[in-house]
Amino acid sequence: MTIQPRREIARVVRRRASQLRRVSDHVRPTPPVDRVVDDAADYWTGRDADPAWEGNAHWRSGLGEEHWRTVGAEHLAIFDMFAKALDLPATPGVVVEWGCGGGANAVAFAPTAQEFIAVDVSADSIAECVRQLGMVCDTPVTPLQVDIRHPEYAADGREESCDTFICLYVVEVLPSVEDVKRILRVAERMLRPGGIAFVQMKYHTADWRPRAYKRDYARSLSTMTTFGIDEFWSLTAECGLTPRLVTLVPENHLDTRYAYYALTKDAG
Structure with a gap:
């Protein structure tokens, strides 16, 4: 042969x-949702367990220089498009990034921010994000580590304290729809009236393959929780935010089927 x-x-x-x-x-x-949550917590706080971890957490060392820089630049361009369409201020004010990872988005958004709050379940990722920000700007940075089982605690004492809430490449790795709702409600609590949440999710289609498997977290983390485009639109409204705009990115250098939403908190 x-x-x-x-x-x-x-x-x-x-x-x-x-x-x-x-x-x-x-x-x-x-498996029971509690077990999936435990698996997720173990994964994101166990940096050395998976060789792909730094790439999945969007560290510079994991994505490589070109892709790492592209992530933030592309997201800032989408955000600027939303902000212009909604007649929002030219600068993002106080920014919370939920799931900051290694800082790929932070280095694009923080330079024009009044303050940047770097939120993650991983202390290693927060430290790396802060380190990367220190190399590009002098914007004040507040590190905030959260417990994946109790994300609501992050908003305690920070109600209506931010102008922009960013949550990118996070929704699809959350264990369940209920976990997604909890993060959206945190965003609603932390945003000032008139503020914007810039949120991305992975959408599914009639093709069953992109749907979440939920059996092996590490193997299926990028499709743990997906939505129909209109389904997520309605879900955000259920959580107290007003969906205003959506744009689709069917494919980029990281993956496929991304939908980005501009959600606002009503001023009254």
């Missing part, structure tokens, strides 16, 4: 094995 047929056989075997895993994921019972 020549090398080429062997490689083709190996590719077929890997493809069939992947298909079998997906089928198995859909027929096995879904």
Whole structure:
């Protein structure tokens, strides 16, 4: 047997094995939500457990220089488009980034902010985000580590304290829809009247494959919780925010099926 047929056989075997895993994921019972939350907490606070962790947490060392810089630049461009369409101030004021990771978004948003609050479940990511910000601007930075099981505590004493709430590449890795609702309600509490939440989620389509498996957190973290585009729009309103605009990015250098929302907190 020549090398080429062997490689083709190996590719077929890997493809069939992947298909079998997906089928198995859909027929096995879904584990209790509490266990998925524990798995998520273990994953994001266990930096050394997965070689891909720094990439998943959007560290400079994990994404590589070009992609790391592109993440923040692309998101700032979308935010500026939303802000202009909604006639918002030219600068974002006090900014909270929920899920700051290694600072890929922070380095784009913080230089024009009045204050930047770096929120994450990982102390390592917060420290890295603060380090990266120190190299690009002198904006005051407040680190804020949160417990994935009790995100509401982050808003205690910070009600109506920020102008801009950023939450990017977070919704899809949350364990459940209820966890998403909790973060949206935190955003509503922390935003001042008239403030904006800039939130991204991963949308699903009629194709079943992008839907969340919820069996193995580390293997399925980027599709743990997905939504229909209109479904998420309605969910944000249920959580006290007013959906104003949405734009879709079907594919970029990181993944596919991204939807970005501009949500405001009513002034009255």
